[in-house]
Amino acid sequence: xRCSRYGRLVSVGVAALLAATAIVxxxxxxxxxxxxxxxxxxxxxxxxxxxxxxxxxxxxxxxHEVLAEFERRHPGVTVRVENIPGRGxxxxxxxxxYVAGNPPDVMTLDASSAAVFIxxxxxxxxxxxxxxxxxxxxxxxxxxxxxxxxxxxxxxxxPSDFTPMVIVYNKRVFDEARRPYPRPGWTRSEFLETAQALxxxxxxxxxxxxxxFNFQKEMPLWFPWIWAGGSDVLxxxxxxxxxxxxxxxxxxxxxxxxxLVRTHRVAPxxxxxAAAGVDLFRxxxxxxxxxxxxSLIEYRVDKMxxxxxxxxxxxxxxxxxxxxxxxxxxxxxxxxxxxxxxxKYRVSTEVQKKVLASxxxxxxNKGxxxxxxxxxxxxxxxxxxxxxRRPWGSRVERYELVEDxxxxxMEDILTGGVPxxxxxxxxxxxxxxxxxxx
Amino acid sequence: xxxxxxNWRGYFFVAPATAYLxxxxxxxxxxxxxxxxxxxxxxxxxxxxxxLDNYAAALADPFFRTAFWNTxxxxxxxxxxxxxxxxxxxxxxxxxxxxxxxFRTLFYVPAVSSGVAIxxxxxxxxxxxxxxxxxxxxxxxxxxxxxxxGDTRFALAALVLMSMWGGLGPRMVIFLAGLQSVPPSxxxxxxxxxxxxWQRFRHITLPMLVPTTFFVLVTSTIAAFQLFTQVYVMTQxxxxxxxxxxxxxxxxxxxxxxxxxxxxxxxxxxxxxLLVVSLIQxxxxxxxxKEAAEAWQ
Numbered sequence: 001x002r003c004s005r006y007g008r009l010v011s012v013g014v015a016a017l018l019a020a021t022a023i024v025x026x027x028x029x030x031x032x033x034x035x036x037x038x039x040x041x042x043x044x045x046x047x048x049x050x051x052x053x054x055x056x057x058x059x060x061x062x063x064h065e066v067l068a069e070f071e072r073r074h075p076g077v078t079v080r081v082e083n084i085p086g087r088g089x090x091x092x093x094x095x096x097x098y099v100a101g102n103p104p105d106v107m108t109l110d111a112s113s114a115a116v117f118i119x120x121x122x123x124x125x126x127x128x129x130x131x132x133x134x135x136x137x138x139x140x141x142x143x144x145x146x147x148x149x150x151x152x153x154x155x156x157x158x159p160s161d162f163t164p165m166v167i168v169y170n171k172r173v174f175d176e177a178r179r180p181y182p183r184p185g186w187t188r189s190e191f192l193e194t195a196q197a198l199x200x201x202x203x204x205x206x207x208x209x210x211x212x213f214n215f216q217k218e219m220p221l222w223f224p225w226i227w228a229g230g231s232d233v234l235x236x237x238x239x240x241x242x243x244x245x246x247x248x249x250x251x252x253x254x255x256x257x258x259x260l261v262r263t264h265r266v267a268p269x270x271x272x273x274a275a276a277g278v279d280l281f282r283x284x285x286x287x288x289x290x291x292x293x294x295s296l297i298e299y300r301v302d303k304m305x306x307x308x309x310x311x312x313x314x315x316x317x318x319x320x321x322x323x324x325x326x327x328x329x330x331x332x333x334x335x336x337x338x339x340x341x342x343x344k345y346r347v348s349t350e351v352q353k354k355v356l357a358s359x360x361x362x363x364x365n366k367g368x369x370x371x372x373x374x375x376x377x378x379x380x381x382x383x384x385x386x387x388x389r390r391p392w393g394s395r396v397e398r399y400e401l402v403e404d405x406x407x408x409x410m411e412d413i414l415t416g417g418v419p420x421x422x423x424x425x426x427x428x429x430x431x432x433x434x435x436x437x438x
Numbered sequence: 439x440x441x442x443x444x445n446w447r448g449y450f451f452v453a454p455a456t457a458y459l460x461x462x463x464x465x466x467x468x469x470x471x472x473x474x475x476x477x478x479x480x481x482x483x484x485x486x487x488x489x490l491d492n493y494a495a496a497l498a499d500p501f502f503r504t505a506f507w508n509t510x511x512x513x514x515x516x517x518x519x520x521x522x523x524x525x526x527x528x529x530x531x532x533x534x535x536x537x538x539x540x541f542r543t544l545f546y547v548p549a550v551s552s553g554v555a556i557x558x559x560x561x562x563x564x565x566x567x568x569x570x571x572x573x574x575x576x577x578x579x580x581x582x583x584x585x586x587x588g589d590t591r592f593a594l595a596a597l598v599l600m601s602m603w604g605g606l607g608p609r610m611v612i613f614l615a616g617l618q619s620v621p622p623s624x625x626x627x628x629x630x631x632x633x634x635x636w637q638r639f640r641h642i643t644l645p646m647l648v649p650t651t652f653f654v655l656v657t658s659t660i661a662a663f664q665l666f667t668q669v670y671v672m673t674q675x676x677x678x679x680x681x682x683x684x685x686x687x688x689x690x691x692x693x694x695x696x697x698x699x700x701x702x703x704x705x706x707x708x709x710x711x712l713l714v715v716s717l718i719q720x721x722x723x724x725x726x727x728k729e730a731a732e733a734w735q
Contacts, residue, residue: 088694092693099481270585270588270677271585271589398695408678411676411678412678438479
């Protein structure tokens with residue numbers, strides 16, 4: 001009898017636990033889209049982004065102030081920022097929200113992966129909204145940056161900030177070596193000569209004490225050399241790699257970059273880079289590096305005296321790639337008007353000046369970008385803007401896979417000893433197969 | 439209380455576990471089987487039936503075959519080494535010493551730590567310049583600048599070393615339980631007959647541990663085939679795919695390339711491989727298990 005009573009008690013307990021779990025899990029649906037019962041008049045605007053320099057408390061303080069001001073000016077709208085941090089996690093996780101039918105209202109669109117969102121119809125065309133809003137002027141933004149998210153006469157994002165890829169050099173090292181700073185339009189052979197002059201070797205150590213250039217294997221960090229060499233990795237329609245990545249001019253560029261490490265020893269090997277464990281340029285062990293505006297945050301903290309130069313040319317003219325962050329509205333968003341107000345606010349002169357004072361990137365808003373002019377480094381970055389092209393990822397849906405295979409190609413050449421021509425031919429075939437895959 | 443009511447209560451109690459098994463194991467397995475027969479890209483509207491094409495494509499894919507080979511090498515190295523290490527530690531902590539519980543707890547700590555946290559710690563241990571191993575090598579007079587996780591020759595071995603430590607806790611506890619259930623009378627009898635420590639270990643401990651060893655072998659093999667967290671956190675399959683293992687490959691196929699059909703087919707191929715390996719282990723150990731069962735009786 002005691003056992004039976006005990007059993008009943010446990011049964012009731014388990015049933016109550018199950019019921020409580022069900023209520024907790026189903027509560028958001030029972031409470032409705034507003035998130036809580038009785039809050040129908042409040043719009044919760046979900047904004048997805050990849051985080052930003054969240055480790056910097058002053059940057060986060062500005063972010064909080066900016067959001068609070070938007071909510072103050074738009075009573076009834078609450079902004080819920082959904083950060084998706086983690087290397088390589090932003091695009092897959094964000095896409096999952098679309099597949100699950102629960103996308104954010106506004107998303108930060110990375111130019112490097114914009115195509116997958118645009119081509120699959122996940123974003124709203126903003127042109128009708130722009131035409132109907134006299135308070136917004138698209139002409140205020142750099143036209144080539146705006147074009148990143150343009151497809152025909154449709155526009156899927158308003159650019160917020162961006163950076164052209166450039167060569168950053170340590171002026172102190174140049175001064176010590178009595179080398180002239182790079183001139184605009186410098187060539188690949190001038191670059192090599194400079195890198196050789198800046199490399200400091202020691203008879204007692206196999207590795208140089210200082211490298212002329214900090215080469216890194218990730219494709220976004222070496223890809224502009226290919227354009228500057230007058231070739232490309234994909235065909236103009238973005239559907240073929242064979243005949244492009246393995247073309248003689250491309251192979252020559254890849255070989256040139258590999259030889260910086262293998263033959264000339266003016267750049268660290270991959271294991272030397274890894275062994276250092278830190279940014280060799282930042283620690284003064286490399287005189288030049290290829291990077292974007294985001295690095296300025298750290299260089300300024302370190303009080304480095306730096307200069308900015310264009311990517312050295314070799315038959316391709318003065319050209320580089322730009323990486324950009326735009327703001328887009330999900331096609332399925334029920335709050336498109338509030339989302340548009342939010343985007344306008346974020347790209348406004350007032351907010352851009354506050355947020356980009358950190359040095360994170362260049363504002364796509366021409367007025368704001370020019371307000372930072374006067375500083376030689378900022379001026380040098382701005383000089384590169386007309387030569388900056390949109391990245392392939394804004395046009396080709398699977399370009400992240402191309403970048404993965406490009407990195408592996410460099411590993412094959414630099415650590416596997418595979419000749420550049422063979423590695424490029426193999427990688428071109430692999431990319432072709434990925435692009436053809438249904 | 440009638441038998442019928444008693445049955446009802448029994449079903450009620452097993453219902454949560456059954457529901458869990460149905461919803462989170464059997465249903466996904468059935469859906470995955472169905473997906474594996476379709477060309478199913480997450481962002482495409484069309485999902486045509488392709489029969490066994492996904493299986494054939496996976497078997498023909500050199501990268502998948504590389505991942506499979508890496509998994510076999512990892513399992514082939516980490517399982518015997520990990521089991522040997524765990525047995526050695528279990529023998530050490532199977533002593534009547536003051537504070538032995540502290541040692542047992544310390545050795546068990548990795549089992550209750552997060553896989554990601556452990557991986558982060560090992561990244562630091564393997565660091566080329568200031569990592570623990572390289573620092574020790576420098577003290578011993580070596581160059582001490584090996585990029586263990588970035589060098590194709592060492593990357594998989596580094597993961598094996600880490601898994602020996604990471605999987606130590608549960609294996610050690612199971613071996614310890616096995617050791618403590620061996621009747622002391624057997625050791626006493628052997629000692630009277632003049633058997634030394636090695637003979638006692640070889641002819642009493644090891645045979646009596648056969649069922650325990652078999653259990654550890656099967657579970658460790660399954661765990662080795664499912665290696666993912668360490669690869670995801672520490673190497674992302676590199677360098678040059680030297681640590682690309684099957685589960686990581688499947689993850690990339692499903693959540694970076696969005697080919698769920700193909701990823702499901704690869705999952706079933708992994709399942710088939712594990713089944714075959716387990717059956718082989720059962721067959722090889724059958725005689726030893728039978729002898730051990732007789733010895734226990």
